[in-house]
Amino acid sequence: MTTTATPPTTGTEWVKCTGCARPLYRRRLVRDLEVCHECGHHQRLSARARIAQLADPGSFEEFALAPVPHDPLGFSDTAPYPDRLERARRATGEQEGTVTGTARIEGEPLVLLVMDFGFLGGSMGCATGEAVATAADEAVRQRLPLVLVTASGGARMQEGALALLQMAKTSQALALVTEAGLLTVGVLTDPTFGGVTASFASLGQVLIAETGASVGFAGKRVIQQTVPQELPEGFQQAEYLMAHGLVDRVEGRERLRPLLGRLLRLHRPGAVPAVPGAGCIPAPRVPGTTAARRAAATSGRDVWDVVRAARHPDRPTTLDYLDLAFDDFVELHGDRAHADDPAIVAGVASLAGRPVVVLGHQKGHDTRELVARNFGMPHPEGYRKALRLLEHAERCGMPVVTLVDTPGAYPGVAAEERGQSIAIAQAIARSSRLRVPVVSVVTGEGGSGGALALATGDRLLMLENTFFSVISPEGCAAILWRDAQEAPQAARALRVTAADLVHLGVADGVVPEPAGGAHVDPEAAAGLVARAVTEALDELCAVGAPELLRLRSARLRGIGAGRGSL
Template sequence: MPATSFGTVAYSTTRPTETAPDWVMCDGCGTTVYGKRWLRNLRCCPECGHHGALTAWERLRLLLDPGSLEPLTFSVTQADPLGFSDSKPYPRRLSEARARTGLPEAVLGAVGEIDGSPVVVACMDFRFLGGSLGSVVGEVIARTGDIALARRAPLLLVTASGGARMQEGALSLMQMAKTSAMLARLDEAGLLTISLITDPTFGGVAASFATLCDVTIAEPQARLGFAGRRVIEQTIKEILPPDFQTAEFLLERGFIDFIAPRDRHRAELGKLLRAALPRHPEPLRPRTPAGDPDKADEVVMRDPARLRDDDPHGVVRRARRISRPTTLDYAALLLEEFRELAGDRVSGECPAVVGGLGRLHGRSVMLIGHQKGHDPAELARRNFGMPSPAGYRKSARLMRLAAKLGIPVITLIDTPGAFPGRQAEEQGQAIAIAENLKLMAELPVPVVAVVTGEGGSGGALALAVANRVLMWQDAVYSVISPEGCSAILWQDPAETGRAAAALKLRSRDLLELGVVDGVLLEPADGVDADPAAAARTLGLAIRSSLDDLEGLHGDKLRTDRHARFARYGAEYVASAASASASAADLVAADLVPERKAS
């Protein structure tokens, strides 16, 4: 049936006044709340914290800085492509929705600022036909993305939807592909995209633009899923848990980055927007009377002969001390506005790997590292710093985001190794590690790795394929633990000390072998004696490495990384013929195939 037009609707810039009944009953706990208090509390229950629905206009005013909101205006022709009618004709439903909400459709677009950072926003309104995704909604969201592309600004999508609009049939499905393609264009352009999930977000919206953004935030208890609870329970007769598809459920399973209450949205979004914007580093502060170092060569040793010749087994014990600073300790001490991001978007959230965006001396970076803990409870919760496949997939996701945004990757390594368990093997532990090795070799941005404690085997290397590799003086890095080596080769646990010496796992040994580029000096009582001073030293060393890599981009960074790892073992294999060359020779001679610079 040909499309039937029934009028042109202009997107109005009229901003309605916020109103509420004299008394509001909370849908979460049943408490009766005074209407004006309900509004002052951003439609959140002061008793239980339940987040009530906001209109699109309310949401835009909440998110954008005062005075910065500029609505996007579109003139749209409402159509009835199927001539659809159920209990009411589709045109009548649209007219009633416009009259009831004051909106021309289920989405509003705007440009503005969040904490001073420019942003383009598309905000859905569930009151308009359940926020369903129809042709106009899909087109407005796609055009809002195009405006973000033209302005080179981040895009924020605020979702509230029951899914695709049935009254438009297959044309509503096409909007899922259209909006997904729009996000692919923003990926190619290197622009940050953020999704803010509000309750509810289901069906075609959940299975397209709502879950395709770089960072996904959710309000507390917001529900997101493809099929709703009632559909699942009625279709397959399965009893679902009470928190099924809620934000808390999704966070635990690695599907969202974090949960933010409504009164924190602007602050959290502002932090993300600032951290994701590539910046040049700030000038180093002058040397202070106390003698704080302002040069990396004062804290990074590159001559192994000048390092302490400590007992290897003693170094292993010091590297494992749970009082040593963790990745999150360094993030808090070292980075400005660090925002941890979570989830691998596939199967889970691994607590043994943490990562997120922040700024080091003003330079935007992606920090990723192993996380152990300082007490038995935290060690157990963090799986003793032994990542599952979800941990490596999370780190890969964050590295890809860094590559998209053009910001450096910093990794901090402190793990006994990848988790050796049945579930890890069932989820593809070896594949997850291997994929990380290949991904890191190909990243088009600078990568600096620092071994801060234990560097255990492939589980450590999966975060250490870097342009520059450093380590603390009392850290260790080895193919296997001394205990494992003594058990396998000596078959005697008493030979652990002998194994530690044989493995050459100290910083002094690894610097001599060329496995690391420099060693960060630490006092005799270790970095845990003064974590703040350790963080300053670490920050200076990382900054120096990033400064060294400043002029390299894309293929040059890849070639540098390839050459680094190609040289290990190259001298032990003679060429079969004069025409042959080692991998290291080919890379060094720049004979690898040229690729388009990233």
């Protein structure tokens, strides 16, 4: 291994922005991380410059890569391939278009691979394929996360089918890192296209696009020449990808290093101290007659009052709990197929020092927020985002915390066309067999399968003033009473409160709320939720995966099988 130092800044005092063409003072441009202070355009970086920006000073140790045949086809177009390689080496100072080694980012160790677009357009030939595979091998061998910074026009034509098959080689390499339970992060920079995008660049468990980056499979010119059609505004830009659920985040260059540091810390393996607490009221076991158990369950409070309290517009939302009860939440976006659903918030965070994956329905406190979040009613892409994060949690060995507050899944035509039922079913099934603990908390209303998709696991806790039901009271009243105004009566008949559901064996515990309800003192409510979830996780994380699955299976198998009737 060799240690690579940060290259000195050389060149003229003034350079032209490749975005707005304004003259820029070179020293200021370097200080601004090669981002134009006039238009915000991110200039393209060499691999060494990128490493210097991301890695802790002096921490990068480059891998010595095995040589590969430099001209396997004897290829020549307007110039012999070896001549093109030699010109690229002189222009960049690199032997190939990929630099890889170990490094630290904000003190966290990792394997880092960076592509250099200046070397034959960052095209992927056998040498790049070998570099990616080597980086993946080293990540597995050293048990380190892998971060890949891509900039490429695609597979290298001068190496023919050998270059094409590097897509399979590198995809397998990333799959092996994922199977090893290690974090992979793809940082997509301008431009990333073709065979690189359709292989290892898109296989990071977390995908971050740099602001303004162009990313896609086929370039605009190819699309327009092949299937002539008008391209939408912003097509294939980072922000366009974000809107279509294809990346987790879009970040400006100045935010990449701190974000990577946070992700690496949250995925750092290590022991988590047990935190004592008594935030969860144990599930009551009330002996006696059905009438006695029913009286204990309702505790004299009218069910409709509980329903109204659960829907109070000032009750804390998932984002409120993430702000008040969790540390260092990093939100991840998108289903990697269609869109990002704002009705479900997902990401990684820390709770009492323990890294967790958090999923939750998100409503809002006013009309603007409620409309923006679709009143907390997810589309299929929301559940597929949740499914993606559930799988991420299992791969990385992180427990899952879900916060449930929805009137139900969105019932529109578009949702049906995109497979709403399938998305919900897949989320429920995956949760039921996840090899890490899953703790769910109903924080407001739990409506039907749209709620259950985020409420299947090892523990189902309910705040005092919440409800969980097969259908909304209004829907039940409209169907069975033929009058939605009979919703209070329907709610009472459905037995939807936390105490009712503990007696029925559906819920496992009741989390107390501050006097007057969670909306009166959100900070205190968040503290109670944090204590209850931490206590549950302390218990569950002490259980091995086979026993965890056995107990979860027994719990679900026993629901409705003769125990817990009112």
